[in-house]
Each structure stands twice: as C-alpha cells, then as structure tokens.
Amino acid sequence: MSYAETPAGSGTPPGGLDGALLKSLFAQSAVGLFVLDPQLRLVRANSLVEGVGTGEYIGLPFTVAFRLDDPQGSEQLLERVLAGGGPVREHLVRGRLRRIPGDRTFLVSAYRLDGPDGPDGPALGLLSAVVDVTERERARARETALAAVRDAVGGSLDVATTCRAFIDALVPGFADLAVIEVVDEVLRGADPPV
Known part of the structure; x- marks a missing residue:
C-alpha cells in the first residue's frame, strides 16, 4: 500500500493523508x-x-x-x-x-x-x-582561531616574534585585521609599569 492509499474504515478519506501530511509538515516543522x-x-x-x-x-x-x-x-x-x-x-x-x-x-x-x-x-x-547554523559556525570559527593561537604562539620568548605569531594565527581566518599594542618598556626588555 502506498502512503497515498488509506485502508477501508481508517476514518481518513482517500488522498486526505497527503494533504494532512503537507499541512502538518509546513505548520509544525522545526x-x-x-x-x-x-x-x-x-x-x-x-x-x-x-x-x-x-x-x-x-x-x-x-x-x-x-x-x-x-x-x-x-x-x-x-x-x-x-x-x-x-x-x-x-x-x-x-x-x-x-x-x-x-x-x-x-x-x-x-x-x-x-x-x-x-x-x-x-x-x-x-x-x-x-x-x-550561524551560531554553530561562529562557535566553530572561534574554536579554530583558539586552536591556531595555541599552536602558533609560545614558541619564542621574543615579544615581536610572539606578536607576529599571534597575528598570523588570527588573520585572515578569524579577523581581517589584528593590531597588538605593546608597552615600549616591554620591547626594551624592562618590566612594564604598574
């Protein structure tokens, strides 16, 4: 029996199942x-x-x-x-x-x-x-960016090299542009001011 046919005595008019199926599908689908x-x-x-x-x-x-x-x-x-x-x-x-x-x-x-x-x-x-699936894809992009940063950053103690690795991990996969501002004393090797 095809889904369009209905058995005798089922209470559903012949062909009515198709219409009911479509109506329910379009009204209740998630x-x-x-x-x-x-x-x-x-x-x-x-x-x-x-x-x-x-x-x-x-x-x-x-x-x-x-x-x-x-x-x-x-x-x-x-x-x-x-x-x-x-x-x-x-x-x-x-x-x-x-x-x-x-x-x-x-x-x-x-x-x-x-x-x-x-x-x-x-x-x-x-x-x-x-x-x-916008939110799912955004979460996936954030997770990919974090993984890229974990893999790329930390291989050097040099501040400039670390900053470059951080930017390379984020651009262009997660952002179009990245800027890191570093306090001048840190670049000279001194402790940053409080």
Missing part, C-alpha cells in the same frame, strides 16, 4: 521548508523565516528572495538536482535575509520533486530544507 518550481521560483514556504512564509516572496526567483553570497553557485547546484543529479544534503550556504540583520549561515538540503513519470520524466520542482 526547519525552514521551501518549494521551488522548475524555474527555481519560490512556490511555497513555511513561516519559520519571517516574511517568507507569509507570501511576500512567493513567485520570486530564489536568488531574488534570498541574498546569497554565491547565488550563481547555488543556482547551479539546484539545477543539478532538478536534472536528476541526486539530492544535495547538508550543504553550507552563506547569505543574508531581508528582515534579519547580519550575515547568516544555512545548512541546506534539496530534493527533486518527481512528476507522474517518476525520475525519468520532468521534475515538478524542488523541496529544500534549511536550518540556520
């Missing part, structure tokens, strides 16, 4: 769900991301609805899924949402929605599940 048509326009979204699920972006190409750091690369990835190249699972995408300030990092999975002819026929579109 992740962002987006349905794109074959032209990669937004057809449906849950309300997990403010403004998207309300219909404000419905009908827009996803590259217009979402400001991605690499829109062309994301589009090529989704077109590959549409063409039958298999699903994409847990792909990191960086960008910005129109109503949430700052850069965000998303974990995106995309699945082809097959038509009545199955995988050999044209696709109806894509289903994409999106999880905001």
